[in-house]
Amino acid sequence: MRLGKTALLGAVFALAAGSAHADISDGVLRIGVLNDQSGLYTDLGGPGSVEAAKMAVEDFGGTVNGMPIEIVSADHQNKPDIGSNIVRQWIDVDGVDVIVDVPTSSVALAVQKVTAEKDTAFLMSGPASTRLTNEDCAATGVHYSYDTYALAIGTGKAMVQEGGDTWFFLTADYAFGHSLEQDTSNVVEENGGKVLGVVRHPLSSSDFSSYLLQAQGSGAKVIGLANAGGDTTNSIKQASEFGITQSGQRLAALLMFITDVDALGLDVAQGLTLTTGFYWNMNEETRAFADRFAARMDGQRPTMVQAGVYSAVAHYLKAVAEANDDGGKAAVDQMKKLPINDFFATNGTIRDDGRMVHDMYLAQVKTPAESTGKWDYYNILRTIPGDQAFQPLSESRCPLIKG
Amino acid sequence: MQELLGVPAAVLFGQLLLGLINGSFYALLSLGLAVIFGMLNVINFAHGALYMTGAFVAWMLLNYLGIGYWPALVLVPIAVGALGVLMEKTMLSRLYKLDHLYGLLLTFGLALIIEGLFRNGYGVSGQPYPIPDILSGGYNLGFMFLPIYRGWVIIASLIICFGTWFLVERTRFGAYLRAAVENQQLVRAFGINVPLLMTMAFGFAVALAGVAGVLAAPIYQVSPLMGQQVIIVVFAIVVIGGLGSIMGSIITGLGVGIIEGLTKTFYPEGSAVVVFVLMAIVLVLRPHGLFGRPRT
Numbered sequence: 001m002r003l004g005k006t007a008l009l010g011a012v013f014a015l016a017a018g019s020a021h022a023d024i025s026d027g028v029l030r031i032g033v034l035n036d037q038s039g040l041y042t043d044l045g046g047p048g049s050v051e052a053a054k055m056a057v058e059d060f061g062g063t064v065n066g067m068p069i070e071i072v073s074a075d076h077q078n079k080p081d082i083g084s085n086i087v088r089q090w091i092d093v094d095g096v097d098v099i100v101d102v103p104t105s106s107v108a109l110a111v112q113k114v115t116a117e118k119d120t121a122f123l124m125s126g127p128a129s130t131r132l133t134n135e136d137c138a139a140t141g142v143h144y145s146y147d148t149y150a151l152a153i154g155t156g157k158a159m160v161q162e163g164g165d166t167w168f169f170l171t172a173d174y175a176f177g178h179s180l181e182q183d184t185s186n187v188v189e190e191n192g193g194k195v196l197g198v199v200r201h202p203l204s205s206s207d208f209s210s211y212l213l214q215a216q217g218s219g220a221k222v223i224g225l226a227n228a229g230g231d232t233t234n235s236i237k238q239a240s241e242f243g244i245t246q247s248g249q250r251l252a253a254l255l256m257f258i259t260d261v262d263a264l265g266l267d268v269a270q271g272l273t274l275t276t277g278f279y280w281n282m283n284e285e286t287r288a289f290a291d292r293f294a295a296r297m298d299g300q301r302p303t304m305v306q307a308g309v310y311s312a313v314a315h316y317l318k319a320v321a322e323a324n325d326d327g328g329k330a331a332v333d334q335m336k337k338l339p340i341n342d343f344f345a346t347n348g349t350i351r352d353d354g355r356m357v358h359d360m361y362l363a364q365v366k367t368p369a370e371s372t373g374k375w376d377y378y379n380i381l382r383t384i385p386g387d388q389a390f391q392p393l394s395e396s397r398c399p400l401i402k403g
Numbered sequence: 404m405q406e407l408l409g410v411p412a413a414v415l416f417g418q419l420l421l422g423l424i425n426g427s428f429y430a431l432l433s434l435g436l437a438v439i440f441g442m443l444n445v446i447n448f449a450h451g452a453l454y455m456t457g458a459f460v461a462w463m464l465l466n467y468l469g470i471g472y473w474p475a476l477v478l479v480p481i482a483v484g485a486l487g488v489l490m491e492k493t494m495l496s497r498l499y500k501l502d503h504l505y506g507l508l509l510t511f512g513l514a515l516i517i518e519g520l521f522r523n524g525y526g527v528s529g530q531p532y533p534i535p536d537i538l539s540g541g542y543n544l545g546f547m548f549l550p551i552y553r554g555w556v557i558i559a560s561l562i563i564c565f566g567t568w569f570l571v572e573r574t575r576f577g578a579y580l581r582a583a584v585e586n587q588q589l590v591r592a593f594g595i596n597v598p599l600l601m602t603m604a605f606g607f608a609v610a611l612a613g614v615a616g617v618l619a620a621p622i623y624q625v626s627p628l629m630g631q632q633v634i635i636v637v638f639a640i641v642v643i644g645g646l647g648s649i650m651g652s653i654i655t656g657l658g659v660g661i662i663e664g665l666t667k668t669f670y671p672e673g674s675a676v677v678v679f680v681l682m683a684i685v686l687v688l689r690p691h692g693l694f695g696r697p698r699t
Contacts, residue, residue, distance in 0.1 A: 038522065042526065042527040044528075211667065213418065217414050229528070234623060237622075238622070241541075241622070263529045265531040
């Protein structure tokens with residue numbers, strides 16, 4: 001696999017290197033959408049995020065202050081070294097002015113260093129780790145759609161309050177999993193619960209039965225899944241196979257996208273509680289966007305990552321138009337001055353640590369009987385107001401804040 | 404509760420059993436690879452993709468034609484085996500005279516194409532495939548809850564593995580095959596159609612991957628990624644067992660499953676690499692693998 005991907009990447013570089021050297025001064029604004037386009041996180045971001053970015057550009061009119069806007073995209077294969085190499089190439093050679101999406105926290109952390117160093121805006125819709133607005137924050141970075149703190153506050157708190165006061169974690173063994181496990185543990189303990197144990201599995205595992213058996217043996221009331229994508233769906237599927245939910249333990253899918261629910265089917269996924277920054281079937285505006293998106297994506301409804309990419313790009317373009325400057329810090333500073341009001345966020349604001357604060361939603365997966373059709377999957381249980389959903393600025397460990 | 408090696412005995416037994424279940428998948432897949440390498444001298448990189456194809460064909464039969472699990476268990480290997488025959492006839496058979504590397508590159512390319520097609524068509528999140536009613540549910544063994552389906556997977560894989568071993572090592576057909584590997588000219592002189600024999604051997608081995616795909620479909624999501632997740636481990640198993648050794652790949656497959664299961668208990672972070680550590684150790688001590696013979 002590695003051989004082929006390296007070869008492909010080489011070809012991509014060769015093509016990219018052939019294109020003209022340019023930057024904004026050449027009169028083109030280039031947007032680089034970087035994400036997983038072949039691995040386990042493809043469906044939640046991937047080509048859908050690229051499409052969402054295109055929609056934002058088209059809706060903006062295709063030009064900013066008279067300059068054309070171009071979109072490039074690439075596959076980072078969930079590898080930090082590949083991701084940061086592509087970003088360097090994009091910025092140094094191809095004149096890319098803003099990096100968008102970048103799920104997989106380990107890759108986003110690597111990219112954040114590069115974009116900070118090269119004064120390029122970085123709009124993060126895909127990654128989840130709160131490190132991106134704490135220790136590793138940057139003046140050029142905006143963490144947009146959600147983060148592990150919000151997921152923990154939503155799902156973690158709700159489950160402890162319902163009596164799930166002992167936890168065992170199944171954690172994906174990299175930056176995102178660790179961050180989600182840490183933030184959720186904090187929430188569980190603050191609310192009087194207890195963490196009985198943790199097992200950390202390699203990213204993109206296929207067999208979870210062994211870990212689930214350990215979780216079962218721990219006797220914890222809640223098994224917290226601090227993983228994502230295919231790892232989460234396989235965990236849930238195998239938990240039902242091994243009779244874990246039937247025997248009284250509950251699963252907390254701490255990060256679950258609507259594409260994961262679709263992949264599992266409602267028979268298996270019904271009743272799960274989850275936290276999301278966006279649900280397509282909430283109101284007229286969200287439905288209108290989702291319908292347009294679905295028409296371009298074979299009927300798939302947007303995940304919160306993809307909807308967030310649209311919103312972030314739209315807001316960025318507005319800021320660049322007003323500031324008439326596409327330098328990373330200049331553009332992000334302007335983004336921070338403007339409130340965000342679109343189908344994705346109401347009165348969203350970007351704080352000095354780079355966190356975009358907006359309402360999150362606690363949702364429960366419908367039963368097959370409740371669902372009226374494909375993609376009609378969630379009951380929204382409650383709205384978590386932005387000021388409660390995200391880590392307070394006073395607790396931020398971001399050096400930009402401490403001054 | 405009694406403890407062994409610092410974990411409750413019950414947990415340990417549970418992990419051993421789970422290891423055996425995964426091991427039987429490994430055995431089934433590495434067996435196909437061993438047959439192909441042993442008989443055709445081809446390192447079949449497309450094996451994982453064909454395993455994934457097997458799972459997808461089962462899913463398609465169910466979703467488009469309403470054909471369930473049991474007929475799929477027969478139909479899928481035939482369909483995937485036929486695909487294998489087509490691959491062998493049109494492409495691989497032209498490469499036998501060349502270096503191994505050409506076969507490897509060809510099958511690697513085919514794997515990328517097959518995976519790409521499924522990825523474009525169905526995305527990566529995977530499709531659900533239900534466990535057949537008669538095999539759903541499970542038994543409480545006291546030390547663990549054993550889903551009936553997983554028990555069935557062990558039994559089915561072991562039957563297929565030992566059936567294959569018997570076919571190759573103990574029947575006339577197998578004797579022809581092995582003789583053809585040793586000396587094609589001589590076997591041809593006896594009036595045996597060697598190219599046909601090769602095609603059949605490849606088709607059969609690929610059908611084994613197809614069966615494994617059907618068996619895997621209800622456990623894992625039917626996803627274009629399922630092949631690449633397992634193929635590298637299976638290659639390591641074939642190397643550890645000794646390239647081309649059939650019994651070697653069966654025993655090593657089961658053994659690696661168990662070792663992996665134990666690693667998941669004692670040091671979960673290392674479970675993805677333990678098989679490669681094992682491979683390195685074996686290659687240093689026995690370069691031909693545990694059951695392999697030096698090739699001339």
